[in-house]
Amino acid sequence: MSLDADLRALVRTIPDHPKPGIQFRDISTLLLDGPGFAEAIDRLAAAIAGEGTQLVAGIEARGFVFAAALAYKLKCGLLMLRKPGKLPGERVGVDYELEYGTDRLEMHADACGEGMRVVLIDDLIATGGTALAAVELLRSVGAVIDTAAFVIDLPDLGGAAKLRAAGVTVRHLIAFEGE
Numbered sequence: 001m002s003l004d005a006d007l008r009a010l011v012r013t014i015p016d017h018p019k020p021g022i023q024f025r026d027i028s029t030l031l032l033d034g035p036g037f038a039e040a041i042d043r044l045a046a047a048i049a050g051e052g053t054q055l056v057a058g059i060e061a062r063g064f065v066f067a068a069a070l071a072y073k074l075k076c077g078l079l080m081l082r083k084p085g086k087l088p089g090e091r092v093g094v095d096y097e098l099e100y101g102t103d104r105l106e107m108h109a110d111a112c113g114e115g116m117r118v119v120l121i122d123d124l125i126a127t128g129g130t131a132l133a134a135v136e137l138l139r140s141v142g143a144v145i146d147t148a149a150f151v152i153d154l155p156d157l158g159g160a161a162k163l164r165a166a167g168v169t170v171r172h173l174i175a176f177e178g179e
Contacts, residue, residue, distance in 0.1 A: 004043065004173045004174050006036070006039070007030060007036060007039065007040055007043075007151075007173055007174055008174045008176075010029055010030040010033050010036040011025050011026065011027055011029060011030050011152065011174065012025075012026040012028075012029040013025060013026070013176075014026050023176070025124060025152050025154070025176055027062060027123050027124065027151060027152065030151070031065065037069075040066070040151055040173060041066070041069045041070060041073055042073070043173055044066065044070055044121070044149050044151070044171075044173065045070055045073045045074060047149055047171040047173075048070075048074075048119050048147055048149055048171060051117065051119055051147050052117045053074055053076050053117055053118070053119045053147075054076055054077065054116045054117045054118065055071075055076060055077045055078070055079045055111075055112060055116055055117070055118045055119075055143075056070050056071040056074065056076060056077070056078055056079065056118070056119055056121055057079040057080075057081055057107075057112075057118050057119070057120050057121065057134065057138060057145075058078065058079070058080055058081065058121050058122070059081050059105070059120070059121075059122045059130055059131070059134055060080065060081060060082050060083050060086070060105075062122070062123035062124075063081075063121055063122035063123055064080060065123070066121050066122070066123060066151060067079075067080075067121040070119075070121055070149075079107060079111050079112055079118065080107065081105045081106070081107050081134050081137065082105070082106050082107065083103070083104070083105070083106070084104045084106055086106070087106055087107070087108055089108045089109070089110070090108065090109040090110070091106040091107065091108060091109060092106065092107060092108075092109045092137065092140065092141060093105060093106035093107070093137065094133050094136050094137040094140065095133075096129055096130070096132070096133035096136075097129060098129050098130075099127065099129075103130070103133075105130070105133050105134055105137055106137075107137060107141075109141075112138065112141050112142075112143050113141070113142065113143075114141070114142030114143075115142060115143075115144060116142075116143050116144065117143075117144045118138050118143045118144065118145045119145075119147045119148065119149060120134050120135065120138070120145060120147070120148040120149070120168075121148070121149055121150070122148075122150055123150065123151050123152065124150055124151065124152040124153075124154065125148070125150040125152070125153050125154065125159040125160050125163070125170065125172065126154045126157045126159050127157045127158065127159050127162075128157075128158065128159025128160065128161075128162040128163055129159075131148060131159060131163055132159075132162055132163065132166060135148070135163070135166055135168055145168065146167060146168055146169060147168065147169045147170075147171065148163055148168050148169070148170055148171070149170075149171040149172065150170070150171070150172045150173075151172065151173050151174060152172065152173070152174045152175070152176065153170070153172035153174070153175045153176075154175075154176055155175055155177050156177060156178055160172070
C-alpha cells in the first residue's frame with residue numbers, strides 16, 4: 001500500500017466519462033472530505049518545501065483550489081493562470097495545442113517578474129499540454145519555474161514525462177497507472 005493510498009481512496013472513478021473507455025478521476029470527492037483535503041494540502045506543501053517559492057501558480061479551474069490553499073500554507077502569493085477573457089487588466093498569454101483543438105492561458109502582465117520563483121499547481125496531470133503551456137507562459141516573463149505539483153498523475157498519458165523533459169521536477173501524491 002502506498003503512502004498516499006488514503007487519499008487515493010477519496011478519489012472517485014467514473015467509468016466512461018466523458019466518453020466510453022475513459023476512467024474519469026473525480027477529485028471532488030477528495031475536496032468534500034475535510035480531513036482528506038487538509039492532508040492533501042499538507043503533503044503537497046511538504047513535497048515543495050525548500051523550493052524558495054514566491055508564487056504558487058494555479059491553472060483554472062480546479063488548480064485554483066489547491067494553489068490557493070498552498071499559497072496560504074506557504075505564505076506566498078497566488079498567481080491565477082486563466083482561460084482567455086477572464087482577467088480585466090493587461091494580459092500576456094500563450095496559445096497551445098490540445099488533442100481536440102487549441103486553447104489559451106493568460107495571466108496579468110504585471111503578476112510575475114523576472115527571476116521570481118514559481119511553483120505550478122494543478123489537480124491532475126494527464127497529457128501535459130496545459131501544464132507545458134503554463135510553464136512556457138511563466139518562463140516567457142522571466143519566472144523561474146522548475147517544479148510542478150499535482151494531486152493526481154496519470155503516467156500512462158505522458159504529461160509528467162513531458163514536463164521533466166522541459167526541465168521541470170514533477171511531484172504528485174497519487175498515480176493511477178494502467179487503469
